[in-house]
Amino acid sequence: MVDRYLLRYFLAVIDQGNFSKAAASCNVSQPTLSAGIAKLETLLGRPLFIRTNRRVELTAAAVDLAGHARRIEAEFAAAERAVQSAAAPATVRLGVLGSIPAAWIEDYAARLRDSGGGERVELVEGRERELAERLARGNLDVALTILRGDSRLPAERLLTEGYALAMAATHRLADRDMIDGAELAGEPMIVRRHCELLSDTSRYFTARGVRPFFPARVTSDDRALRLVRAGLGVTVMPESFHAPGVVRPRLADFGFTRDIGLLFGEHAGRAVRDRPAIRILVDLIESRPVDGFARRGV
Missing domain, CATH: 3.40.190.10 (Periplasmic binding protein-like II)
Structure with missing residues (x-):
């Protein structure tokens, strides 16, 4: 009989891409997870992963098992919710x-x-x-x-918004409604490390000869806004973000949006x-x- 925890280990390896990250997501040590995968392979009588130094590849047996395992895990979760x-x-x-x-x-x-x-x-x-x-x-x-449009899951769009600069209200360009990226040459910029447009934003400024100094790299939008307000630098954020002392001029030819x-x-x-x-x-x-x-x- 295949225990549920073995299927959870199996799905974690698929979702995380390697054994160490999978173990962390399951809150177990890597040897424990590896032993669980080995046990599952023994029970099934077929290898599930091709292990290399850089990544883990799925065997044909793993591909066949993945869909069944996800449905079983979803049913387990549904049963738990029903009882609770x-x-x-x-x-x-x-x-x-x-x-x-x-x-x-x-x-x-x-x-x-x-x-x-x-x-x-x-x-x-x-x-x-x-x-x-x-x-x-x-x-x-x-x-x-x-919403990306390529998900297998049901979705409902609620709004579409664009992106704009965020800069201190005391900034020399703060009274402008639209700013060209090239005008920000020499301006320090705060990196929002979790931004879904990080690569696109970098290419936008690089194409305009702007290679800024990054005084801060953050994963908190609240912290980014506070640093902007303090005058440490400017950043690019979705237009729905606002804070006292921060203005949101548009960035010329930056037509990206998010659903x-x-x-x-x-x-x-x-x-x-x-x-x-x-x-x-x-x-x-x-x-x-x-x-x-x-x-x-x-």
């Missing part, structure tokens, strides 16, 4: 992309509190890939994230869209002022 729901209030597990403005989530939490509903919401922050993996495994019900919406786990499906906690989230986003971004259908 009998003794506890309904819980919606909501993933939130790290580059979603914290102000949105603050407003959402306040509306949840004021709604007086019986549902509980578990917020899980992560990167795009992390959220997609959790949805596929059945560890999340729905995620507020960037923000809901990505649903296969086990939950679109039915989770009708849960009160998710309706509150959708209503919140749809009611926000149109400021630099367009809502669905616009």
